[in-house]
Amino acid sequence: MSISNEKKQELIKSYGLNPNDTGSPEVQIAIWTAEINNLIEHFKTHAKDTHSRLGLMKKVSRRRHLLDYLKGKSESRYQDLIKKLDLRK
Numbered sequence: 001m002s003i004s005n006e007k008k009q010e011l012i013k014s015y016g017l018n019p020n021d022t023g024s025p026e027v028q029i030a031i032w033t034a035e036i037n038n039l040i041e042h043f044k045t046h047a048k049d050t051h052s053r054l055g056l057m058k059k060v061s062r063r064r065h066l067l068d069y070l071k072g073k074s075e076s077r078y079q080d081l082i083k084k085l086d087l088r089k
Contacts, residue, residue, distance in 0.1 A: 003034050015084070025070040026081050032063040033085050 071078040
């Protein structure tokens, strides 16, 4: 379950350092989070879709690695992103 190009461009504008910034960790994490949330909604109606569940686990793992990288690089950017995306409860 991928997200639309319009949604992706909106995420790039809101989390990127400039409008063409697609490679910063903040943008990548925001895109992964949107895709993960989309898959979670999918599982509410398709609980036995184990193939997509494997994809979800891979996306969560990749996001975790990017979050760890960002935390090591800049703690303040990490904390700001966590608050904006509401990842920690």
